[in-house]
Amino acid sequence: MSHWEQLPLKMKTVWRLSAIGSAIAWLVILAILFVCHTIWHWPLWIMAVILGLGVIEVIVELVIIPYRYRFWRYHIADKAVEIERGFFFHKQTAIPINRIQNVTLEAGPLLQWQQLKAVSIETASTTHEIEAVLPHTAEHLKQQIIALAQEARDDA
Amino acid sequence: MTLKPQHLHPLALIQFSTRTIRDTFLYVVLAVIFCKNQLQPASWIIIVCALIGLAIVVAILRYWRFTYQITPTDISINKGLIFRKQLQIPYSRIQTLQVKQWFYLKPFHLTAVSIETSGHDGDDADASLPVVSQQIVDELRRLKRASGQLEQPKQPKIIKNADPTYAINWADLNTYALTSMGLVPILLGIWALYNKLDDLVPEHFKSQTINSLVHLGTLMLVGVLLVGLLLSLVLSYLSIIQRYYHFKLTLRGHELVTEKGFFQRNTITAAQNRIQAVVLRQTILRQLFHLISVQVLLASTATTDEDNDSLVILPVISETNAAVVRHYLPNLPENMPRYNRITRGGKWRLIRNAMLEALVLVVPICWFFRPWGLLSLLLFPLAWLFGWYAGRNAGVVWDSRLLFLQIGKHLHRETYVVEQSKIQSVTLKETFWMKSAGFMHVVVNIRQGNGNAAVEVRYLPTAVGQQLYDWYR
Numbered sequence: 141m142s143h144w145e146q147l148p149l150k151m152k153t154v155w156r157l158s159a160i161g162s163a164i165a166w167l168v169i170l171a172i173l174f175v176c177h178t179i180w181h182w183p184l185w186i187m188a189v190i191l192g193l194g195v196i197e198v199i200v201e202l203v204i205i206p207y208r209y210r211f212w213r214y215h216i217a218d219k220a221v222e223i224e225r226g227f228f229f230h231k232q233t234a235i236p237i238n239r240i241q242n243v244t245l246e247a248g249p250l251l252q253w254q255q256l257k258a259v260s261i262e263t264a265s266t267t268h269e270i271e272a273v274l275p276h277t278a279e280h281l282k283q284q285i286i287a288l289a290q291e292a293r294d295d296a
Numbered sequence: 297m298t299l300k301p302q303h304l305h306p307l308a309l310i311q312f313s314t315r316t317i318r319d320t321f322l323y324v325v326l327a328v329i330f331c332k333n334q335l336q337p338a339s340w341i342i343i344v345c346a347l348i349g350l351a352i353v354v355a356i357l358r359y360w361r362f363t364y365q366i367t368p369t370d371i372s373i374n375k376g377l378i379f380r381k382q383l384q385i386p387y388s389r390i391q392t393l394q395v396k397q398w399f400y401l402k403p404f405h406l407t408a409v410s411i412e413t414s415g416h417d418g419d420d421a422d423a424s425l426p427v428v429s430q431q432i433v434d435e436l437r438r439l440k441r442a443s444g445q446l447e448q449p450k451q452p453k454i455i456k457n458a459d460p461t462y463a464i465n466w467a468d469l470n471t472y473a474l475t476s477m478g479l480v481p482i483l484l485g486i487w488a489l490y491n492k493l494d495d496l497v498p499e500h501f502k503s504q505t506i507n508s509l510v511h512l513g514t515l516m517l518v519g520v521l522l523v524g525l526l527l528s529l530v531l532s533y534l535s536i537i538q539r540y541y542h543f544k545l546t547l548r549g550h551e552l553v554t555e556k557g558f559f560q561r562n563t564i565t566a567a568q569n570r571i572q573a574v575v576l577r578q579t580i581l582r583q584l585f586h587l588i589s590v591q592v593l594l595a596s597t598a599t600t601d602e603d604n605d606s607l608v609i610l611p612v613i614s615e616t617n618a619a620v621v622r623h624y625l626p627n628l629p630e631n632m633p634r635y636n637r638i639t640r641g642g643k644w645r646l647i648r649n650a651m652l653e654a655l656v657l658v659v660p661i662c663w664f665f666r667p668w669g670l671l672s673l674l675l676f677p678l679a680w681l682f683g684w685y686a687g688r689n690a691g692v693v694w695d696s697r698l699l700f701l702q703i704g705k706h707l708h709r710e711t712y713v714v715e716q717s718k719i720q721s722v723t724l725k726e727t728f729w730m731k732s733a734g735f736m737h738v739v740v741n742i743r744q745g746n747g748n749a750a751v752e753v754r755y756l757p758t759a760v761g762q763q764l765y766d767w768y769r
Contacts, residue, residue, distance in 0.1 A: 230726050239721065264720055
């Protein structure tokens with residue numbers, strides 16, 4: 141497995157759902173503001189501003205999904221894990237496997253539903269995240285890193 | 297060797313009590329403020345006495361519950377009033393040993409010991425013995441060293457010369473203190489001083505002073521400012537002298553031992569192979585006089601109250617004399633290599649960014665404080681200087697094993713020398729526009745204390761950044 145991997149395709153669904161989640165959050169804020177308006181006569185323009193911000197935020201979140209997906213990739217070679225993201229703001233990180241102290245697999249409700257796992261890779265001083273991988277990749281990755289770490293025992 | 301669980305020295309009682317009283321002090325003050333009018337002075341005295349009594353009882357209980365035990369293989373500590381806590385640390389796991397001795401405990405040969413292992417949570421040392429006799433410390437040191445030797449049995453027996461030792465002389469200490477001061481500590485000093493005065497001086501007196509100041513005019517104000525500046529300079533100078541008083545560095549086997557301090561003698565023992573990086577720090581003042589300060593990053597919280605959170609190895613030496621460092625840090629090369637500097641385009645971008653940051657400050661200041669705010673225009677030449685300095689001093693270079701990074705920030709120059717195996721990760725960052733112009737930032741992550749030191753060299757040529765990345769990977 142030493143070619144570049146993209147995030148699982150299902151991640152797009154997760155991002156879309158999380159955009160819907162933020163839309164709901166904005167609606168809740170709007171509802172609260174409406175209550176404030178009816179009880180304490182808060183001015184309506186606050187609601188208008190919040191509505192505008194919310195609409196823009198959700199649209200941006202939805203629109204950048206293909207971009208996010210297209211420019212997010214990782215690579216697990218024999219010696220190092222590499223994570224690369226972004227095009228306009230490009231960022232590329234290398235973490236040699238023998239510096240890795242801990243690998244944590246996590247899944248919030250959305251990821252669980254899509255049967256994905258987020259991977260946190262911890263070194264002695266930093267934490268790097270692969271946003272989502274398929275369960276078998278996660279397991280594989282964990283095994284591989286543990287095996288390699290045992291080979292190259294190099295304490296911090 | 298003490299196999300039975302032991303209590304601390306009885307003088308620990310005093311320290312425990314003062315600490316508990318200090319911890320409850322805030323509550324007492326709050327109580328006084330809120331119920332000032334409800335109670336008679338007499339009942340106040342009773343309440344305060346009762347609180348102090350309670351604190352002493354708590355201290356006695358804590359003293360009684362605190363025991364430690366030194367066995368041939370590990371040290372264990374039992375403590376906790378209600379929730380019992382037991383710690384056990386094998387000697388071979390000890391990373392750094394920090395010994396602090398207040399001057400008033402010196403006649404009794406008592407010290408405080410903090411023991412640290414490589415685990416990394418929390419800001420405190422893993423285990424500490426607040427007041428123990430010097431004998432115990434020596435015993436711990438001996439056991440720790442013995443356990444280290446078991447791990448590396450094939451150490452060649454070197455004929456023992458005296459351990460290499462560096463003791464600071466008065467002139468060097470003086471130079472160090474004088475050249476340590478940058479712009480920021482000075483400003484902080486003034487601010488702290490002003491706050492102190494604000495608390496001390498009664499209100500009516502202050503308004504009177506301000507009135508008379510207005511009468512005396514601007515000249516007086518400038519005078520007061522200058523005196524304040526001078527005072528804060530003297531204070532920070534004295535505090536550095538106090539901290540590094542009789543500084544001494546010794547290499548004992550594979551351990552570096554630094555000792556320093558006037559009121560509190562602070563001894564830190566760190567294994568050479570635990571050093572994460574060597575940092576050479578120069579303020580612009582030091583650069584002018586060709587002086588450097590040598591520090592190391594440790595994976596230890598023993599250094600959190602040090603200069604820049606790193607352990608000072610040699611407070612100040614002249615650049616020509618820098619070879620001395622190699623006695624203590626043999627990993628360093630004999631000569632510093634030539635750096636890959638950043639190009640003119642990179643330098644220009646650093647200046648531009650500094651100017652933009654200044655612009656963000658200057659525009660509102662000029663707008664809101666109309667006549668005097670124009671003085672903030674002086675920030676522009678300063679920003680230009682900062683950017684120019686940063687550009688001049690940025691650079692990287694590496695050989696098969698070591699990476700050298702140099703950055704200039706706020707008229708400080710920092711040179712990091714780090715072994716490849718101690719770099720935790722490397723990140724390249726570039727925006728779309730930088731990519732087409734051929735620049736990237738390189739971030740190198742190194743462990744420092746319990747956290748991360750991210751050293752960022754900005755606007756390197758893409759080719760250099762990519763080569764560095766490939767070298768690391």
